[in-house]
Amino acid sequence: MGRKGKLKNKLFLFLPISLMALLGLFLTFKRFYYGLGSVTNLSDAFPWGLWVGFDVVCGVALAAGGFILTAIVYLFNAERYKPVLRPAILTAFLGYILVAVGLLFDLGKPWNIWHPMVMYNPHSVMFEVAWCVILYLSVLALEFGSIVAEALKWKKVVNIFHAVAVPLVLTGVLLSTLHQSSLGSLFLIVPQKLHPLWYSSLLPLHFFLSAVAVGFATVILESYTSSKFLKRGLELDLLVDLGRFLWFALVVHLTVRWQDLFVSGALANYRPGSLEAIAFNLEMALLIGAVVLLTIRRTHRSKLGLFFAAMFALFGVIVNRLNVSIVGMLSDTQSGYFPAFSEIIITAFLAMMGFVAFFTCVHFLPIFPQEDHNAKAELKVQLSA
């Protein structure tokens, strides 16, 4: 039965995936042949939409688990968290590739994407963003490369990676700090256009602090997935600890955010019932909901409670990013932007490719620790020692 069931499962997945891929490829052709206007609802009044707001701004936040976990394991030597290190690196790597591919779709002339490397303008936040994407993607490629090298049993390469692991991770952490915050800095330049509930001179700090929270949330979710896969995630007490970190990160973020809201008087612009108010409520409900779940002892100490807390935190930050990059920009521009069907499809297509790539990697590479592969385990011990 097992085999037949698997085959059925595969077919069940294969059809929608290939349909989606066909549709995605068709729309990709349309986008590059007829221009951005043919597949998006972008306009002169609203030049950044779903692809910047979700694919890039949210995508980078969702990859935060990579720098959080490499920092914990390599820099703070908390080796207990090692079982979820690789899934986090893989997620971050694929996440950043998707960000880069998303950019290729969104940029008007993506073949010029290398221009920031030779045409300097250090006054531009976008210049910083471009460099961070390029450099951090390279760091992630090296971190991911070490996993591939291990799978191929290239001992020498593995040893080289091992030797440079700490400086590499340190570079990655610094780049992530810059990149996460710079996505907030992008919007510092639009004090008139971004709704006061989100505009703040502290945007880079808000983005960084919330990215740290997402980082912990992703790690909890990673572990949950890995336990589904291999029945061997982190033990509950480790998850509970991670939950504590998540709680702390969220509380710090929310404290800074609310302090900022009160001091700047932004709350005076809260109009109950308006789109902004609803979006703001949703964002806060999710983030505070996560804090509450992690404060109550019973939910904090159950796997399911932790799972939901992490999901709340994750979606809270996603809503925040969309609020900053899309919802908060609507009323001033009066453009009534809503993503076009094909815009959403391409985003979904890219996300789907990400999932396919993730599971392919899990299948062929030593991402989740497995006890039965002794040779691999040995190498892993060497690598991690």
Next chain:
Amino acid sequence: MDSYGLLIDFSACIGCKACMKACKEANNLPGDPGDHLSYSDYTVVKQQGDVFYRQMCMHCLTPTCVSVCPVGAMAKSPEGAITYDGSKCFGCRYCMVACPFSIPKYEWNKAVPVVRKCILCYSRIKEGKEPACAWVCPMGATRFGKRDRLLEIAHTRIARWPDRYIDHVFGEQEVGGTSVLMISPIAFSDIGMRNTLPNEPLPNLTWTILRKIPNIVITGGIVVGGVWWVINRRMELEKENSNGKEGKVEK
């Protein structure tokens, strides 16, 4: 400041739209003059009550678009014009998002799109001519000249006919000043100009953060690296003690 600029006097504009046509010709823009700024209309004349007014790039003295462009495709020329080099542009459209006047427009339906906006007829200025719109204006409502001189004229007119103008030269202070100056019989907020613009140039908002990057990298690197060193050293010592071995334990 020796750069050029335009002075647009809305009280003198009769809405003939000659500037729009001249602009199209000078910049080879396709189609008939439209009713809003677009990739094919660098300037439009609009009407509010019985006042005609004009929209176009303000050519800021400390331009936001120039500061946000990651590849330096936008540049402020010494003459005052903000020019654009489409061959550098990679289409991030940050200039469109950031511009406080929402001036840059995009070619949404082209496979190889560029940003389009008024460049103050830069090649004409280079040849010693006026921008097409100023040159063609039959009423002298748009006037080309040194910005200092235009500012003087604007203030003189407002002082001489206080009932004809509101007491505000738009562009004198806004976002650090603009090369294009406007005087009007009605409030600028009534003709779609923001009255919330600070006098401080917007690029300062991001530069205050960006200039800290080297400090963040160096301080962050030392702090995080230091934490690693301390923890690592402790663990090494612990290992040494528990192993009872001498010498370095390889990490």
